[in-house]
Amino acid sequence: MTASIKDVARAAGVSPATVSRALGKGPVSEALRAQVMEAVRVTGYRPNLAARRLRSQESGTIGLILADIGNPFFTGVARAVEAAAYEAGLRVLLCNTDEDPEREASYLALMQEERVTGLILAPTRATADRLAEAPPAMPVVLIDRPGPAGLFDSVLLDNAAASAALVDHLVAQGYRRIAGLFGQTSGTGVERAEGYRATMARHGLAPSWRFVPPQAEAAEAGFAALSREGQPEAVLASNSLLLMGTLQAVRAKGLRIPADLALAGFDNEPWTGLVEPGVTVIEQPLAEIGRQAMALLFERLRAPDAPVRKVMLSGRAILRGSTAPRRVLASML
Amino acid sequence: MTASIKDVARAAGVSPATVSRALGKGPVSEALRAQVMEAVRVTGYRPNLAARRLRSQESGTIGLILADIGNPFFTGVARAVEAAAYEAGLRVLLCNTDEDPEREASYLALMQEERVTGLILAPTRATADRLAEAPPAMPVVLIDRPGPAGLFDSVLLDNAAASAALVDHLVAQGYRRIAGLFGQTSGTGVERAEGYRATMARHGLAPSWRFVPPQAEAAEAGFAALSREGQPEAVLASNSLLLMGTLQAVRAKGLRIPADLALAGFDNEPWTGLVEPGVTVIEQPLAEIGRQAMALLFERLRAPDAPVRKVMLSGRAILRGSTAPRRVLASML
DNA sequence: ATGGCGACTGGGAACGATTTCATTCAACCC
DNA sequence: GGGTTGAATGAAATCGTTCCCAGTCGCCAT
Numbered sequence: 001m002t003a004s005i006k007d008v009a010r011a012a013g014v015s016p017a018t019v020s021r022a023l024g025k026g027p028v029s030e031a032l033r034a035q036v037m038e039a040v041r042v043t044g045y046r047p048n049l050a051a052r053r054l055r056s057q058e059s060g061t062i063g064l065i066l067a068d069i070g071n072p073f074f075t076g077v078a079r080a081v082e083a084a085a086y087e088a089g090l091r092v093l094l095c096n097t098d099e100d101p102e103r104e105a106s107y108l109a110l111m112q113e114e115r116v117t118g119l120i121l122a123p124t125r126a127t128a129d130r131l132a133e134a135p136p137a138m139p140v141v142l143i144d145r146p147g148p149a150g151l152f153d154s155v156l157l158d159n160a161a162a163s164a165a166l167v168d169h170l171v172a173q174g175y176r177r178i179a180g181l182f183g184q185t186s187g188t189g190v191e192r193a194e195g196y197r198a199t200m201a202r203h204g205l206a207p208s209w210r211f212v213p214p215q216a217e218a219a220e221a222g223f224a225a226l227s228r229e230g231q232p233e234a235v236l237a238s239n240s241l242l243l244m245g246t247l248q249a250v251r252a253k254g255l256r257i258p259a260d261l262a263l264a265g266f267d268n269e270p271w272t273g274l275v276e277p278g279v280t281v282i283e284q285p286l287a288e289i290g291r292q293a294m295a296l297l298f299e300r301l302r303a304p305d306a307p308v309r310k311v312m313l314s315g316r317a318i319l320r321g322s323t324a325p326r327r328v329l330a331s332m333l
Numbered sequence: 334m335t336a337s338i339k340d341v342a343r344a345a346g347v348s349p350a351t352v353s354r355a356l357g358k359g360p361v362s363e364a365l366r367a368q369v370m371e372a373v374r375v376t377g378y379r380p381n382l383a384a385r386r387l388r389s390q391e392s393g394t395i396g397l398i399l400a401d402i403g404n405p406f407f408t409g410v411a412r413a414v415e416a417a418a419y420e421a422g423l424r425v426l427l428c429n430t431d432e433d434p435e436r437e438a439s440y441l442a443l444m445q446e447e448r449v450t451g452l453i454l455a456p457t458r459a460t461a462d463r464l465a466e467a468p469p470a471m472p473v474v475l476i477d478r479p480g481p482a483g484l485f486d487s488v489l490l491d492n493a494a495a496s497a498a499l500v501d502h503l504v505a506q507g508y509r510r511i512a513g514l515f516g517q518t519s520g521t522g523v524e525r526a527e528g529y530r531a532t533m534a535r536h537g538l539a540p541s542w543r544f545v546p547p548q549a550e551a552a553e554a555g556f557a558a559l560s561r562e563g564q565p566e567a568v569l570a571s572n573s574l575l576l577m578g579t580l581q582a583v584r585a586k587g588l589r590i591p592a593d594l595a596l597a598g599f600d601n602e603p604w605t606g607l608v609e610p611g612v613t614v615i616e617q618p619l620a621e622i623g624r625q626a627m628a629l630l631f632e633r634l635r636a637p638d639a640p641v642r643k644v645m646l647s648g649r650a651i652l653r654g655s656t657a658p659r660r661v662l663a664s665m666l
Numbered sequence: 667a668t669g670g671c672g673a674c675t676g677g678g679a680a681c682g683a684t685t686t687c688a689t690t691c692a693a694c695c696c
Numbered sequence: 697g698g699g700t701t702g703a704a705t706g707a708a709a710t711c712g713t714t715c716c717c718a719g720t721c722g723c724c725a726t
Contacts, residue, residue, distance in 0.1 A: 002445075002448075002470055046442065046445045046446050047446055048387070048446065048448060049383075049446045049447050049448075050382075050383045050384075050386040050387040050392070050447075050448065051383075051387050053383040054381070054383040054384050054387050059383070069402075069408050069411065069412070070405065070408050070409070070412070072403065075402050075403050075408070076403070078402065078429075079402065079403070079429075082429065091443070093426070094427050096411075096412075096415065109379070110424070112335075112379045113379050113380055113381065113382045114382050114383075115335075115381065115382075115383065137335055216603070244603055244607065247607055248603075248606075248607065251607070269604075270549070270577055270604070271602075271603070271604030271607060271608070273581075274577065274580055274581065274584065274604060274608050275604070275607050275608050275609070276608070276609055
């Protein structure tokens with residue numbers, strides 16, 4: 001229906017090859033170039049990307065598969081990735097799996113069919129495993145979540161250290177019965193849980209934890225379950241959704257923070273600073289994660305056989321009122 | 334590099350046409366179909382979408398251009414759109430403009446070049462105007478923001494009514510000096526401002542308002558400016574970012590809500606219920622907006638010449654503590 | 667037996683761009 | 697002036713599919 005390069009060629013009185021060169025970078029005389037531009041204007045020509053990709057055998061697109069487009073962590077990363085891609089003249093094909101391994105698999109297939117140049121991926125644990133058996137045909141960079149060891153470039157947070165920092169902080173503030181809620185679909189949840197467990201052990205404290213689906217409602221239920229095992233003095237939540245769910249549960253039960261329960265978690269979302277008291281969190285360097293992922297991808301495209309790299313970034317603890325020093329007397333009244 | 338349909342054909346001992354039919358819906362004997370499937374497995378064949386699209390002249394993709402991927406309003410809509418598209422066997426090409434008309438134009442061009450089947454768009458005011466002059470080649474459905482009257486199908490909130498409801502509520506609660514902060518990039522901001530202005534006039538109250546860029550920092554500055562014109566008793570913010578910025582400013586100044594300042598706005602984001610007191614908001618039917626947009630798009634594809642339709646949805650007021658009745662005595666102490 | 671029909675299959679022409687290769691033509695050097 | 701160079705242009709092949717068209721084959725009715 002719409003004009004093709006032949007229509008433009010006819011309108012300009014030149015061959016299709018010349019039109020292609022005039023629009024691309026080939027050598028074309030100024031006169032003809034002007035004629036072509038005019039013909040493009042007249043015909044309303046827009047290049048057909050499908051045809052271009054088919055012929056040139058490159059998509060000019062990188063794929064980005066995220067677990068949850070509603071999670072500000074991922075949207076932050078997506079922004080950075082898109083900015084870097086835009087700068088490099090690449091498009092981003094963004095897909096959202098909602099933590100569903102089936103959709104993840106379907107999007108992985110899609111990425112192959114689109115012949116994307118590279119792929120940035122935050123895999124669920126299920127997919128991380130499968131990735132080793134059937135590696136995609138294009139370069140892959142994993143973000144946020146670990147994959148099969150040593151197979152893919154990756155950008156990760158030092159989750160164990162971050163968890164340890166939170167536990168250390170809580171202990172220093174006088175809390176002992178520290179419970180943990182961790183996301184069960186991601187390797188990240190596992191790492192954070194492990195950091196929590198190890199640090200609790202180091203302090204000689206007994207851990208009390210649960211893996212739950214990464215949804216606020218699940219966190220509410222998880223918190224209720226933890227409470228039944230013995231009321232904790234503090235709760236550590238491994239992502240912002242779980243943190244929010246916990247806070248909702250706390251509000252519903254009418255508990256005071258931090259007098260009845262201290263709270264700490266991950267991701268410095270705006271609301272964590274708006275509630276009162278503010279919630280202590282580990283802030284992740286979202287933009288840096290996105291930038292590094294793109295950088296790794298470009299490196300890999302340039303040198304396909306270079307050794308696999310793993311970029312480990314550190315979170316920054318933002319201490320707020322939710323983890324104020326424990327006042328034993330007040331809580332005993 | 335990767336296997337093509339010819340490779341599969343060779344491996345299966347049939348013609349490419351037969352492979353195509355075996356994978357599609359054409360009539361193929363069971364025996365050959367099995368052979369083909371086996372050959373697909375062996376060769377690791379994945380269809381090339383660029384080639385398929387070129388030949389079949391349809392992209393199987395709908396475009397979705399949003400102003401701000403970080404805004405939960407848009408991610409909510411995007412989810413619903415994607416779900417509906419998935420059900421219809423279509424892909425979604427999601428693009429984020431960050432309210433930048435230039436990027437909007439560039440993505441509009443991209444959508445043409447991708448030959449998307451249809452387009453769902455939340456235009457800035459600048460783009461809404463340009464849309465009339467150079468209408469895209471494919472069906473367009475506008476969401477959230479009005480465009481050139483009568484040209485495109487659209488799904489909109491009854492913004493004037495929503496603003497009116499908030500103002501009426503504030504007045505009923507005893508507030509008089511009600512200020513407004515509205516987003517300047519969207520037609521939605523204009524409509525909400527107009528609803529605010531009209532309703533204030535109906536109550537015989539003097540409006541005090543500002544249009545600001547849709548960012549939290551801009552809202553802080555805008556609030557400061559409004560305060561200089563005379564301390565308001567209540568503030569109405571036309572979207573969640575402005576609402577958040579206003580709340581940040583309020584916290585920074587140490588004002589109490591609602592004693593020193595009542596607060597109301599748009600979008601029922603989780604944090605509006607988590608802060609204390611909770612913030613009164615208009616909840617928008619995100620999923621319904623997405624569903625309706627897809628429904629309009631499908632209708633349009635089926636009947637390209639049907640009259641233009643405009644679906645007007647209503648918001649739901651969620652009343653919380655931030656607009657509790659004004660206690661004159663308390664505030665005078 | 668013949669014709670017709672239906673189901674299946676292969677050949678080959680598209681789809682719209684890019685790119686190789688050959689051709690033209692003007693300018694230039696000795 | 698003839699041969700050489702180089703830039704500009706066009707013809708045609710090509711990318712991987714789909715799909716129209718024609719052909720084959722078995723089967724059934726006449």
